[in-house]
Amino acid sequence: MVNISSTRRSPDCKVRFTWPCLIILLRFLAIGLALAAYVLFDNLRASTAQRDVIPSIEDEASGSSAAGRPSSSSQWHDYKSFPGLAKKAIEVACGGHMAASCDQCPQGNGASWCNGDCEWRGDACVRSSKLNHVHPDYFRIVQRYAFQPVINNNGEYVNVILVRSPFHDADDNDLYEFYKDDILFMGISSFESFPLNSPNPYSHSNKNEEEIYLNFPGFLHMMRDPDEHFPRHVKRILMSQSDFNLDVPERFGREHAYDEKIYDFVYSGGDQDVESDCVGWASYNKNFSFVREALEVMCSPEFNVTGVLVANKNKADTKACTIPDICHGKILQTTFLGQDEFFGYIAKARWVFLPQVCDASPRVSTQGLAMNKPLLMNRNIMGGWKYLIPGQTGEFFHDMSDFRDSLRRILDNTRGDKSPYKPLDLVKSNYGNEHSGKRLYDFVKEHWGDKIIFPVGTNALIPTGV
Known part of the structure; x- marks a missing residue:
């Protein structure tokens, strides 16, 4: 018969077993906490650096997630950028001067030098909250020639981009497909016979691309016979770049x-x-x-x-x-x-x-x-x-x-x-920003008003960046 009591570890044996294990456990715990702290710090550093090139989404109004309207204030935080898109945004307007990014606006002068596209928040100059309603990659996209930004009557950007010419970069169409559910893309008559293939023998034409351009959700065109070219689902308005900025x-x-x-x-x-x-x-x-x-x-x-x-x-x-x-x-x-x-x-x-x-x-x-x-x-x-x-x-x-x-x-x-x-x-009586801008705003509001957040005070939309 086995004497169970004789197999029990003595108090001395229990102590000898527990303390070495506890020390090992504490070492693993310390390593885990250090790794967690490193990851947390790295994410915080990345998000801080990113504030200068993307808008803050704090206090954003809620809305539908379709075609350019954020579903919540956190949607832009989870966005992914198109591979190959320029990593840096264009220069920002600081108020009375320009800088490569908002954090470079103050130049040691604090909040008084942080204006325009930027604002002073806490103790840093960051992208203005007035840009909350545009996609974080908006300004990188419009660096490409084919893509044209749109502003309102107060000079504020809206989440609309106009395609003004055939795609220039090899991956422009892929870029459009990548962002088309988050930004409203429309075509605009501004270049040769666009959206139709150019008859100019010195121009590049691609019949397959023409089908892409004619199927944008909307088009600002100058055709006499648009029904012969655009599918019925495309919203159209008789308007072009030459209607504006007079x-x-x-x-x-x-x-x-x-x-x-x-x-x-x-x-x-x-x-x-x-x-x-x-x-x-x-x-x-x-x-x-x-x-x-x-x-x-x-x-x-x-x-x-x-x-x-x-x-x-x-x-x-x-x-x-x-x-x-x-x-x-x-x-x-x-x-x-x-x-x-x-x-x-x-x-x-x-x-x-x-x-x-x-x-x-x-x-x-x-x-x-x-x-x-x-x-x-x-x-x-x-x-x-x-x-x-x-x-x-x-x-x-x-x-x-x-x-x-x-x-x-x-x-x-x-x-x-x-x-x-x-x-x-x-x-x-008919053209210039006052008339054409109002018509464009009414056109976008009628067809995509549930998808676009307009800055307060918007009553006109104007193609810019020409």
Whole structure:
């Protein structure tokens, strides 16, 4: 029979067993606590560093999680960035100066130097809470050319991005797919014939990509026949980049309304391909081959037109595109001009010449109208046709077959003391940020009002960053 009592460990044996085990246990516990503290510190350090490039989400309003609206104040904290997206945000506005990030705004001056896109919170300058409603990667996305930011009437960003051109970077479409449920992406007419494939032989076109662009949730377009191109589910509005930001040319035109009129017309060639005698991408878009043909008529003794061909010389001012000999002494050719100098020529002209076809949003058209200048416009132009009301804002021509008649009408109407054209009236009644911005805001609110959080006081939306 086994004596159970003899197998029990003595008090001395129990002590010898327990203390070594306890010491080992305490060592493991200490190691675990150290690892936990390291992880906690590393996460805290990462989130602190990230505050300068993403908005704080504190006090965010709740809402639906669909297409650009955070479902709660914590949604952005769990976001993932698109692989390959730029790691750094663009420069931030500190109020009166710029900096690479908000924490660099103060420069030792504290809260007084922390304004604009940033705000002083606690003892640090961080991204402003006014940006809570935009996705943390918003400013990284719009660094890519194809993606354009949108602001409201108070200059605050909204969680809407416009696609203004065909995708440039190889992974732009993947980026769009990655963020399309968190940000409202819409197309906008701003580049060549976008969203349609460009007929320009010097442009890159991809028929497969066209299907992507035509299927954005919404599109600001300049088509005469949108039903022939867009699927029925796409929300559309007749609007383009050239509808906006007309305050500057309008003010310039008002200040220079009584400048002496030296020229009949101004033609803007963009940035012409001068080295190849104006044969290339820009020259095709601005239809310079037609301009040469038209100049033979315009410079003839029958019309004796004077004008300015902008950006028709190289930047060194040493070479110009060839024009008919009959035009020498009548037509001035310039280098690429800054905005004020360009507006200065328009102020000294009677009308603006737009012969182009492959142009979805000719900004010079509304700039000219805002300066109270009528247009002589190609009826076949892809965008901008809506600005021209014959006899009121200018004249159309179809091709050389009716060019003489249209040229005669606009010359007769502008060379006298009085003109029947009222181009500025069209702009003041229909375009510019006040009118177009309100229409865009109403459009977005009607179709995506349950998905977008608008900053308080928003009553207009304006494409920016051009």
